[in-house]
Amino acid sequence: MRSCVFLLSAAFLCVTSAQFIPPYTEDCRTHMYPPNGPTFRGPVSWYTVDLDLPPSKRWTPLITDKKTDLVNMIQAIRDLANAFVPSGKLIELVDITLPLMVNTLPYPFNEEIKGISTDSGVPLGEVVLFNIFYEVFTVCTSIVAEDNKGNLVHGRNLDFGLFLGWDVKNKSWTISEKLKPLVVNLDFKRKNQTVFKSTNFAGYVGMLTGIKPHTFTLTMNERFSLDGGYIGILEWIMGQRDGMWMSFLTRSVLENANSYEEAKKHLAQTKMLAPAYFILGGNQTQQGCIITRSRELSINILEIDLKLGRWYVLETNYDHWEEPFFLDDRRTPAMKCMNQTTQANMSLKTMYDVLSTKPVLNKLTTYTTLMQVSEGKLESYIRDCPDPCMPW
Ligand SMILES: *[C@@H]1O[C@H](CO)[C@@H](O)[C@H](O)[C@H]1NC(C)=O
Ligand SMILES: *[C@@H]1O[C@H](CO)[C@@H](O)[C@H](O)[C@H]1NC(C)=O
Ligand SMILES: *[C@@H]1O[C@H](CO)[C@@H](O)[C@H](O)[C@H]1NC(C)=O
Ligand SMILES: *[C@@H]1O[C@H](CO)[C@@H](O)[C@H](O)[C@H]1NC(C)=O
Ligand SMILES: *[C@@H]1O[C@H](CO)[C@@H](O)[C@H](O)[C@H]1NC(C)=O
Numbered sequence: 001m002r003s004c005v006f007l008l009s010a011a012f013l014c015v016t017s018a019q020f021i022p023p024y025t026e027d028c029r030t031h032m033y034p035p036n037g038p039t040f041r042g043p044v045s046w047y048t049v050d051l052d053l054p055p056s057k058r059w060t061p062l063i064t065d066k067k068t069d070l071v072n073m074i075q076a077i078r079d080l081a082n083a084f085v086p087s088g089k090l091i092e093l094v095d096i097t098l099p100l101m102v103n104t105l106p107y108p109f110n111e112e113i114k115g116i117s118t119d120s121g122v123p124l125g126e127v128v129l130f131n132i133f134y135e136v137f138t139v140c141t142s143i144v145a146e147d148n149k150g151n152l153v154h155g156r157n158l159d160f161g162l163f164l165g166w167d168v169k170n171k172s173w174t175i176s177e178k179l180k181p182l183v184v185n186l187d188f189k190r191k192n193q194t195v196f197k198s199t200n201f202a203g204y205v206g207m208l209t210g211i212k213p214h215t216f217t218l219t220m221n222e223r224f225s226l227d228g229g230y231i232g233i234l235e236w237i238m239g240q241r242d243g244m245w246m247s248f249l250t251r252s253v254l255e256n257a258n259s260y261e262e263a264k265k266h267l268a269q270t271k272m273l274a275p276a277y278f279i280l281g282g283n284q285t286q287q288g289c290i291i292t293r294s295r296e297l298s299i300n301i302l303e304i305d306l307k308l309g310r311w312y313v314l315e316t317n318y319d320h321w322e323e324p325f326f327l328d329d330r331r332t333p334a335m336k337c338m339n340q341t342t343q344a345n346m347s348l349k350t351m352y353d354v355l356s357t358k359p360v361l362n363k364l365t366t367y368t369t370l371m372q373v374s375e376g377k378l379e380s381y382i383r384d385c386p387d388p389c390m391p392w
Contacts, residue, residue, distance in 0.1 A: 024358055024390045028337035032356040033349040035368075039356055041382040044185050044199065044367065051190045051255075055108035056115030059205075062184065063119035066202035069181040073203075074122050074130070076178045091126070098125035104241060109248055112205045120203065130203055132233065132245070139392055140208075141330055141360050142219040142279035143338065144288035145312035146304055147346040152288055154217040154281040154371040155351040156209055157383070158199070159364035159392065171387060176364050180382050183367045188255070196254040199369045199380040206247025209369045210254045213376025216263050217281040219369075220250050221315050223293065225275045232273030232295055243273040243295060250278070260287045267291050268298035277315045283373045290315045311343040328392060334360045348372055348379075359390040 032039070047062045063070065081090040102110050102124060113131055117124040142156040160176055167174050182202045188195045198210035211217045232243055244252075249270055257263040260282025267278040268291050278291040288304040290313045302313055302320055316331045318324040324331045337354040348370045355361065355368045362385055369380040 024388050026358050029353045029356045033352040035381045038386045041384045044380045046185045049188045055111035070203045073178040095123050095125040098128040139317050140221040141316050143314045144281040145346050150285040152281045156219045157355050157365045197378045207251040211371045211378045216260045217371045219279045221277040223275040243271045246276045362390045364392050
């Protein structure tokens with residue numbers, strides 16, 4: 001079985017011993033948009049990243065603005081590490097070993113990470129840690145849907161911070177809470193023209209959510225697998241470096257691919273350090289797919305197929321041809337709400353409704369992003385999930 005099943009069961013016991021929260025579902029939400037009420041914490045601000053600047057200088061305006069929040073988040077990670085290994089030895093190890101690793105990371109990511117460390121004053125090893133180990137703690141929901149006029153709508157919830165410190169008093173995940181102030185929208189420009197846009201965490205240089213306006217939209221979800229990220233990351237440290245970091249691949253595709261087909265090819269064929277799901281939307285009818293990846297290759301591509309009545313594709317963190325783990329079934333409720341919405345009523349508004357329905361919305365949900373390729377639109381919202389609410 002997957003490592004995640006074990007970890008989730010452990011987390012479930014851990015959380016339920018604190019206070020029992022039954023699997024919590026609700027009727028599909030409606031009229032949630034424009035975002036308001038207790039599940040909407042606030043809007044996300046925009047920053048420009050100028051790709052014409054040297055990599056070490058690109059993030060300076062953002063990091064200067066977000067320095068305090070970044071330092072707070074890193075401090076929370078340190079506190080967690082010190083709770084596991086009280087001597088402080090774990091962070092000492094990170095500070096000593098991970099800076100050595102930064103030079104093995106591909107350009108321009110190595111230079112960008114060094115720049116972020118300089119701009120924020122956060123030790124280099126801890127910035128590296130934030131950039132590479134995110135992927136162990138992410139669970140998500142991504143959907144690409146086609147309305148009955150052929151417009152593609154792409155939505156996602158980014159659920160981050162699983163296992164990273166359950167705060168019994170506040171009934172929240174410590175790191176998820178600390179990440180919310182770091183959520184930003186980024187406009188990547190070259191020669192003063194937008195190349196792509198994304199929703200990101202300040203201090204993180206890879207991409208989990210992005211749009212190339214009028215061309216394609218892309219999100220990445222974690223895929224738990226025995227041949228998982230740890231092995232690839234260990235191999236990287238040991239010197240075997242022919243695979244690509246997943247979120248660097250998505251960023252490179254957003255930066256360089258010029259069509260849905262080209263993006264699909266790179267996402268399906270590039271060797272990677274860890275398995276993943278890529279959810280890709282194009283700019284024409286039936287251009288929407290889930291690419292299920294092993295480290296080596298694409299195992300399966302599921303596309304929108306109107307003839308078969310498949311007007312959307314939806315991915316959480318389980319292979320679409322298998323049942324989701326029963327303690328973590330966000331797929332069935334999300335599909336139920338998509339089916340209830342119907343293709344005729346699909347829009348950014350109704351997508352937001354689906355992504356606002358518990359447990360698709362849960363205690364880990366840090367942000368919801370909505371993208372419409374034909375208008376080049378990306379909008380995102382910081383989320384809360386007041387009780388009763390599933391921890392994931
Ligand atoms: C718990 O929540 C309250 C109110 O939202 C906040 O002020 C406090 O800092 C939180 N405590 C922790 C440990 O996060
Ligand atoms: C960049 O574009 C914006 C509008 O898109 C314009 O207001 C600004 O003057 C431009 N800056 C430069 C340096 O060309
Ligand atoms: C869709 O993308 C292709 C490839 O970049 C481009 O040639 C075409 O003009 C785009 N179509 C629309 C409707 O934007
Ligand atoms: C949603 O509709 C699809 C296609 O008709 C169907 O295969 C699926 O079982 C439905 N799922 C739910 C949860 O209603
Ligand atoms: C779709 O939208 C129309 C108009 O807003 C509404 O009358 C209808 O009830 C909706 N259908 C569903 C299935 O929600």
